[in-house]
Amino acid sequence: MNDLPRRVSLREVGPRDGLQNEEPISTQAKVELINALSATGLRRVEAVSFVHPKAIPQMADADEVWAQVRRSPDVSYSALVPNQRGLERALAAGFTELEVVVSASDTHNRQNINRTTQESLAALPELAAKAHEGGATLQLIVSTAWGCPYEGEVPVERVVWVARQGMAAGIDSLAYGDTTGMATPTRVVQLVGETRSAVPDLPLGLHFHNTRGTGLANLYAALQLGVDDFDAAVAGLGGCPYAPGASGNIATEEVVSMLEDMGVETGVDLDALLEVAEMAERFVGHTAPSQVLRAGPRSRTVQA
Amino acid sequence: MNDLPRRVSLREVGPRDGLQNEEPISTQAKVELINALSATGLRRVEAVSFVHPKAIPQMADADEVWAQVRRSPDVSYSALVPNQRGLERALAAGFTELEVVVSASDTHNRQNINRTTQESLAALPELAAKAHEGGATLQLIVSTAWGCPYEGEVPVERVVWVARQGMAAGIDSLAYGDTTGMATPTRVVQLVGETRSAVPDLPLGLHFHNTRGTGLANLYAALQLGVDDFDAAVAGLGGCPYAPGASGNIATEEVVSMLEDMGVETGVDLDALLEVAEMAERFVGHTAPSQVLRAGPRSRTVQA
Numbered sequence: 001m002n003d004l005p006r007r008v009s010l011r012e013v014g015p016r017d018g019l020q021n022e023e024p025i026s027t028q029a030k031v032e033l034i035n036a037l038s039a040t041g042l043r044r045v046e047a048v049s050f051v052h053p054k055a056i057p058q059m060a061d062a063d064e065v066w067a068q069v070r071r072s073p074d075v076s077y078s079a080l081v082p083n084q085r086g087l088e089r090a091l092a093a094g095f096t097e098l099e100v101v102v103s104a105s106d107t108h109n110r111q112n113i114n115r116t117t118q119e120s121l122a123a124l125p126e127l128a129a130k131a132h133e134g135g136a137t138l139q140l141i142v143s144t145a146w147g148c149p150y151e152g153e154v155p156v157e158r159v160v161w162v163a164r165q166g167m168a169a170g171i172d173s174l175a176y177g178d179t180t181g182m183a184t185p186t187r188v189v190q191l192v193g194e195t196r197s198a199v200p201d202l203p204l205g206l207h208f209h210n211t212r213g214t215g216l217a218n219l220y221a222a223l224q225l226g227v228d229d230f231d232a233a234v235a236g237l238g239g240c241p242y243a244p245g246a247s248g249n250i251a252t253e254e255v256v257s258m259l260e261d262m263g264v265e266t267g268v269d270l271d272a273l274l275e276v277a278e279m280a281e282r283f284v285g286h287t288a289p290s291q292v293l294r295a296g297p298r299s300r301t302v303q304a
Numbered sequence: 305m306n307d308l309p310r311r312v313s314l315r316e317v318g319p320r321d322g323l324q325n326e327e328p329i330s331t332q333a334k335v336e337l338i339n340a341l342s343a344t345g346l347r348r349v350e351a352v353s354f355v356h357p358k359a360i361p362q363m364a365d366a367d368e369v370w371a372q373v374r375r376s377p378d379v380s381y382s383a384l385v386p387n388q389r390g391l392e393r394a395l396a397a398g399f400t401e402l403e404v405v406v407s408a409s410d411t412h413n414r415q416n417i418n419r420t421t422q423e424s425l426a427a428l429p430e431l432a433a434k435a436h437e438g439g440a441t442l443q444l445i446v447s448t449a450w451g452c453p454y455e456g457e458v459p460v461e462r463v464v465w466v467a468r469q470g471m472a473a474g475i476d477s478l479a480y481g482d483t484t485g486m487a488t489p490t491r492v493v494q495l496v497g498e499t500r501s502a503v504p505d506l507p508l509g510l511h512f513h514n515t516r517g518t519g520l521a522n523l524y525a526a527l528q529l530g531v532d533d534f535d536a537a538v539a540g541l542g543g544c545p546y547a548p549g550a551s552g553n554i555a556t557e558e559v560v561s562m563l564e565d566m567g568v569e570t571g572v573d574l575d576a577l578l579e580v581a582e583m584a585e586r587f588v589g590h591t592a593p594s595q596v597l598r599a600g601p602r603s604r605t606v607q608a
Contacts, residue, residue: 212595
């Protein structure tokens with residue numbers, strides 16, 4: 001049996017990455033969702049993104065949401081920023097943990113922000129410097145790290161090159177996003193290994209989607225390598241913009257259910273989280289893909 | 305990187321375990337499904353079960369289905385038998401691979417066949433002898449191997465005791481069923497390890513359900529131990545009788561998609577299998593839980 005980390009740090013990304021890929025919900029609902037998540041034992045919540053409202057109308061009310069959230073002293077809240085303007089808004093709003101996304105594949109990056117990967121990377125040093133001046137950390141999230149919906153395969157060398165560029169630009173940590181669920185365990189092992197060789201001192205988190213069912217298998221593969229920092233979204237919010245009906249982010253309650261049973265602490269109260277998952281499902285108005293939300297915790301028994 | 309098996313043997317259980325947990329479909333549809341599955345490269349198909357039609361009306365037409373199937377010389381077809389009577393029917397129909405299910409938990413076994421586990425085990429030697437006399441092999445499938453929907457935890461010692469009893473009774477191989485998706489990777493590692501110590505010469509297959517999202521993670525954990533024999537159901541047919549809306553068997557196309565990408569051969573043509581999955585979804589008349597069916601193979605790209 002491989003040694004597994006004794007505990008992992010989960011970042012809840014439902015309010016941002018999840019809701020960004022759902023029909024818009026009310027400001028009030030977003031605030032309630034973030035408040036409820038903050039009471040489950042989760043220590044990190046990605047709350048909003050400061051993007052242009054025309055690009056992502058789901059996040060148009062980021063300032064209002066954040067102003068109304070009852071901030072828990074036990075939770076670190078983070079915000080995604082696409083550029084200098086967003087970073088300034090996030091700092092003005094008081095965020096001290098920021099994230100910027102760069103796609104490893106040019107085509108995906110162009111579709112998202114009309115720039116090549118290299119052009120986005122060129123903007124990173126100034127973003128990192130401004131974040132640090134403002135008293136915040138900046139994480140680089142590398143999307144399409146295991147494949148691109150437009151280009152298909154994305155070479156490991158390309159992804160590691162992006163990580164190196166981020167390191168040189170002064171980012172504080174790195175996360176790899178499996179944007180459309182193209183990762184499998186062997187690919188996780190390979191990319192994590194190459195990344196650790198290339199940028200051994202950069203903290204690494206992983207962000208899996210369950211688009212092709214491999215989300216928890218990938219997480220388990222990473223766990224065996226000692227990775228202890230994962231993103232997940234309550235109820236598995238999010239969907240996949242390229243595959244209607246497919247799953248989005250791995251569901252936080254599925255991750256918590258599996259890890260706690262394996263003796264890996266998450267700090268999260270599964271029953272409390274399942275109540276929030278029901279709330280999230282109600283807010284988005286459709287059946288969420290979370291299996292544990294359907295079946296309940298494995299401790300749930302029925303009468304014979 | 306752990307060494308993984310170079311190839312695995314998949315048994316397609318959609319026509320039996322899958323359809324048994326769906327609303328009944330026509331004989332014609334079952335025949336079409338089995339014929340189509342037989343043309344995908346799958347080498348093993350669990351075709352029918354010879355149970356009492358009152359107990360499981362979905363399988364009432366087992367004889368007709370089997371009579372009409374166009375049997376492929378490349379495929380081994382198996383049948384589930386609950387008792388002596390079912391075994392005689394299966395032998396008379398010409399099956400040479402039979403399976404009998406015994407639950408590791410008394411309550412589940414009683415609910416299914418009104419006997420304790422011990423009472424079911426006591427009938428095994430005669431079943432095995434009759435199967436062998438009739439020129440067939442008999443596999444013991446141990447259900448609730450990682451937990452019981454009525455009793456909750458099922459001790460590893462109890463499951464291994466059932467396996468030993470099966471071995472003593474003369475069964476030819478063993479399969480462990482995760483009936484309601486209560487397995488997690490560490491539990492898989494533990495049970496497989498203990499079983500190999502107890503009955504090292506008994507071939508072992510694993511049968512996972514994705515009820516709580518851990519199906520492929522469990523499969524990956526087993527694969528790392530060298531297990532190379534797995535059940536799966538096309539489209540993820542089956543559902544869970546104890547949790548409406550929850551997933552059933554792991555989806556064959558999700559297994560094939562993940563394993564082939566990892567360099568583990570399945571012999572299955574994923575595109576052909578996906579066409580059968582669409583057919584299966586049409587037959588059962590509702591959206592199936594298979595993620596690869598929704599999102600397509602990871603090689604599928606979209607236009608920018």
